[in-house]
Amino acid sequence: MKKKNTNLTRREFIKDLFHKLLLLLLGSFVVSRFFKSAAAGYVWQIDPKKCVKCGRCATACVLTPSAVKCVHAFEICGYCNLCFGYFQPGALRLTADAENQLCPTGALQRRFVEDPFFEYTINEALCIGCGKCVKGCNLFGNGSLYLQVRHDRCKHCNECSIARVCAGRAFVRTPARKATFKNA
Amino acid sequence: MRKFRLLVLILVLAAPGWPAVATAAEERFPAPEFETQYEIPTPAHPHPRQDFFEYLDIAVLLAALGLAAFFAIKKRSRLGLFSLTFFSILYFGFFRHGCICPVGALQNVIFSFSGDYLLPLGVILFFALPLLFALFFGRVFCASVCPLGALQEAVIYKPIRLPQPIKHVLGLIPYLYLGLAVLFASTGSGFVICRFDPFVGFYRLSATPFMLLLGLGLLLTGIFIARPYCRFFCPYGVLLGIFSFFAKKHLSITPKECIHCRLCENACPVDAINPPSPRLYKTSKAQQIKHFGIFLAFVPLILATSGFGFSRLTDVLARQDRMVSLAERIHQEETNVATGNTLDSDAFRQEQTRVEDLYRQAARIRHKFYIGLWVFGLFFGLVISLKIIVLMQRPGRTDYTPDRFHCISCGRCMEYCPVQSDGSVTET
Ligand code: SF4
Ligand code: SF4
Ligand code: SF4
Ligand code: SF4
Numbered sequence: 001m002k003k004k005n006t007n008l009t010r011r012e013f014i015k016d017l018f019h020k021l022l023l024l025l026l027g028s029f030v031v032s033r034f035f036k037s038a039a040a041g042y043v044w045q046i047d048p049k050k051c052v053k054c055g056r057c058a059t060a061c062v063l064t065p066s067a068v069k070c071v072h073a074f075e076i077c078g079y080c081n082l083c084f085g086y087f088q089p090g091a092l093r094l095t096a097d098a099e100n101q102l103c104p105t106g107a108l109q110r111r112f113v114e115d116p117f118f119e120y121t122i123n124e125a126l127c128i129g130c131g132k133c134v135k136g137c138n139l140f141g142n143g144s145l146y147l148q149v150r151h152d153r154c155k156h157c158n159e160c161s162i163a164r165v166c167a168g169r170a171f172v173r174t175p176a177r178k179a180t181f182k183n184a
Numbered sequence: 185m186r187k188f189r190l191l192v193l194i195l196v197l198a199a200p201g202w203p204a205v206a207t208a209a210e211e212r213f214p215a216p217e218f219e220t221q222y223e224i225p226t227p228a229h230p231h232p233r234q235d236f237f238e239y240l241d242i243a244v245l246l247a248a249l250g251l252a253a254f255f256a257i258k259k260r261s262r263l264g265l266f267s268l269t270f271f272s273i274l275y276f277g278f279f280r281h282g283c284i285c286p287v288g289a290l291q292n293v294i295f296s297f298s299g300d301y302l303l304p305l306g307v308i309l310f311f312a313l314p315l316l317f318a319l320f321f322g323r324v325f326c327a328s329v330c331p332l333g334a335l336q337e338a339v340i341y342k343p344i345r346l347p348q349p350i351k352h353v354l355g356l357i358p359y360l361y362l363g364l365a366v367l368f369a370s371t372g373s374g375f376v377i378c379r380f381d382p383f384v385g386f387y388r389l390s391a392t393p394f395m396l397l398l399g400l401g402l403l404l405t406g407i408f409i410a411r412p413y414c415r416f417f418c419p420y421g422v423l424l425g426i427f428s429f430f431a432k433k434h435l436s437i438t439p440k441e442c443i444h445c446r447l448c449e450n451a452c453p454v455d456a457i458n459p460p461s462p463r464l465y466k467t468s469k470a471q472q473i474k475h476f477g478i479f480l481a482f483v484p485l486i487l488a489t490s491g492f493g494f495s496r497l498t499d500v501l502a503r504q505d506r507m508v509s510l511a512e513r514i515h516q517e518e519t520n521v522a523t524g525n526t527l528d529s530d531a532f533r534q535e536q537t538r539v540e541d542l543y544r545q546a547a548r549i550r551h552k553f554y555i556g557l558w559v560f561g562l563f564f565g566l567v568i569s570l571k572i573i574v575l576m577q578r579p580g581r582t583d584y585t586p587d588r589f590h591c592i593s594c595g596r597c598m599e600y601c602p603v604q605s606d607g608s609v610t611e612t
Contacts, residue, residue: 019430022319026427030312033293038302041284043232052531063390074224078213114220121225142213152230155388158284158292159375167527168534169506173301176232 042173044160048146053131053138054167057147061129062161067154068129068147070108070122077144079117085137085145086110086120102132108145124150238306244275245310245329249317252324255595256435260605262595268328269337276331282384285331286310287420288377290362294369314420318427322434322586326414326424327593332383333414336406337594343410343453351455352571354416359567362419363560371552373505377419410453414592425589434588437597439605442583449584451600456590461581476576479569487565494561495554502553511546514539 046057046068057068082094086108091100096110107126111119122145129147137145149160149171163171248268255264276285284292289311296303314325326333346354365377378384382399385391391399405412414421428434437448437457448457467475502508513529516522518539525533532542586597602610 015430019319019432022427022430026312026315026319029293030308033296033303033308034305036302037308038304040235041232041238041304041306050531050535052527052534054527054531056527062385062388062392071227073227075226076215079216080213113222114218117216117218117222119222119225140212150230151232154232155281156232156283157378158288159378161379164374164379164506167531169531177235 038175040176041156043151043156043176044149044154044163044171045174046146046148046166047170047172048148050168050170051131051134051147051166052168052170053135053147055130055132056165056167057162058128058130060162060165062155062157063153065127066129066162067150068162069124069127069150069153070129070131070134070145071148071150072120072122073144073146074119075144076142077120078142079113079119080141081116081118083110083118083120083137084140085133087136089136102136104128104130104132108133120145238304241280242306242309242313245313248272248275248329249313249324252328252593253317253321256324256327256593257321257433260435260439260595260598262599265328265593265595266337269334272329272331272334273338276329277334277387280331282331282381282387283378284310285384286314286325287330287332287418288375288381290420290423291365291369291375291377294366295372295375298370299372315423315427318424318431320432322428322431322588322591322593323421323424324593326421327595331387332381332418333411333592335383335386336403336411336413339403339406340410340453341407344408345450345455346409352575356567356571357416358419358422359564361417362422363563365419367501367553367556367560368504370556371505371549373549382413411592415454415590428591429588431588435586435591435593435595435598437584437586438601438603439598440603440607442585443603443609444584445602446584447602448597448600451597452586452591453594453596454590454592456587456592457597458579458581458585458587460583461579465578472576472578476573479572479576483565483569486569487562490565490568491558491561494557494564498550498554498557501557502550505546505549505553507542508546508549511542514542 058066061067086102087094087100088102093100098106101108105126105128107123107128109121109123111121113119131147134145134147137143160171248271252265252268255261255268276282284307289307292301292303292307293311295301314329317324328334328337361377365375368374368376380395380398382395382402385395385399402412444460449459451457465472503512510528510532513522513526514532517525517529586593604610
């Protein structure tokens with residue numbers, strides 16, 4: 001009987017030792033990380049300079065349609081009549097007929113402002129983030145159209161499924177508080 | 185006028201809080217000077233969730249863990265634990281959409297040691313709090329807080345007991361999964377746990393067909409083999425198990441003394457109840473010590489074989505890294521082994537990084553994989569050895585007790601015990 005008792009206490013003692021050891025380990029981990037922690041979380045953002053408009057944004061997101069949409073920086077738009085993001089190359093007439101449009105869903109909308117300028121806006125509900133218009137605009141136009149993760153739609157996956165396959169490796173984990181890229 | 189507009193543009197873009205704008209823009213066409221009252225619109229930039237929610241998440245996690253510990257240990261209420269499960273499905277699952285969960289946070293933790301990625305405070309706590317609770321109260325996180333576990337908990341209907349050998353072999357998978365996740369996170373190659381999270385798709389209400397099938401398959405399996413992901417895959421469960429093993433307090437099946445009625449024997453859905461050890465063993469104590477000694481002599485051999493074996497996987501696994509596979513592709517293209525370019529190799533050439541730099545980076549990552557796989561192999565060898573040593577032990581248990589490593593503190597067994605808290609026994 002006596003022997004069993006000492007046996008038990010030895011076990012208890014070892015258990016207690018490991019308990020304290022693990023507590024110490026966890027504690028020192030938290031403390032050491034705490035002083036180098038970021039206050040807010042991260043979001044995924046596309047660096048437009050690196051994006052090659054590969055089209056995977058439309059297909060790789062865990063959401064359908066994708067959380068990536070085309071965004072228009074009106075500030076640098078030329079308001080061109082012949083918009084390279086809007087029209088198919090070699091479109092016969094510069095009208096809003098579907099066969100002239102580059103966008104497969106008609107999400108890029110064209111509106112006459114004043115002669116000779118046209119305003120182009122994106123209907124996000126229709127945009128699937130395929131980047132066809134972005135490609136056209138960047139190749140021949142001012143590059144005012146760009147793809148970006150829309151944070152109201154994005155689920156903020158711990159590992160973004162698009163980032164994993166993005167041809168330009170353009171996805172960056174960005175601190176949520178300053179989701180921005182400085183103008184180079 | 186144009187100069188001014190450009191200046192404004194630069195100022196606006198450089199202002200913090202302003203999301204990315206295509207900066208590679210070339211002004212091929214001058215900005216128009218409007219004669220009408222047209223105002224240039226600014227695109228809307230929706231903000232992600234407010235910081236407030238991150239603090240709320242932490243508070244809710246803490247409260248849920250506390251409540252689970254209370255139900256499991258103090259109140260001994262299976263009903264309480266079960267209700268909390270549904271709350272977790274709703275809050276951590278459907279409201280919070282799963283990410284970042286403690287299981288996945290494991291990878292962020294590893295990743296933060298290797299790169300210049302700073303761990304957000306929320307992630308530190310999501311990783312550490314369940315472990316802390318496990319160290320004091322057992323795996324109460326698994327009982328009713330984990331959104332992955334909760335979904336599986338809800339479908340358990342007729343759990344069967346797996347044969348012991350199968351259970352032990354399948355039980356090794358989480359260690360492999362843990363090793364793999366750490367390897368990929370530490371080389372910066374990706375987060376495997378998140379990539380193959382079978383349940384998060386339900387919470388996002390959107391998943392690829394493959395992940396949907398995997399998730400449904402696991403849930404269907406879970407009707408009969410309780411908590412298949414938790415027991416045979418979850419890498420975080422390994423850590424929780426270790427912490428729970430050394431817990432200060434732990435859920436107990438009986439409120440007083442076990443009367444060996446054996447009513448609880450089949451109550452556990454995850455087969456985590458240890459019966460009392462047999463009184464008599466076939467081998468004598470001396471023989472047992474001898475066997476133990478012989479086995480110990482083999483341990484270095486097991487470690488070396490395992491380490492070496494794993495290191496042979498370097499090429500296969502390193503290729504899963506994007507930079508390594510890109511470097512291989514570029515090399516094949518440069519040496520005309522492969523014809524044509526891929527979208528990725530085109531993109532790389534546009535970047536105008538030197539090919540040598542890419543090769544060097546890929547070699548560095550491959551080397552990390554090599555070292556990592558040796559460590560992984562040694563770790564796995566150690567796990568196997570320890571498992572065998574534990575199986576050789578004579579634990580000297582006198583009562584029916586939960587296996588502290590594998591018990592998920594679900595509280596089912598408590599309902600089977602006829603002993604009351606005042607020590608009386610109800611007849612059944
Ligand atoms: S983080 Fe998830 S939801 Fe957001 S863009 Fe990437 S894959 Fe889509
Ligand atoms: S996946 Fe990357 S390169 Fe392709 S369109 Fe999206 S951001 Fe651009
Ligand atoms: S074992 Fe893993 S998946 Fe299951 S409840 Fe615990 S932490 Fe969640
Ligand atoms: S609480 Fe009881 S029934 Fe539930 S896992 Fe633990 S030992 Fe099994």
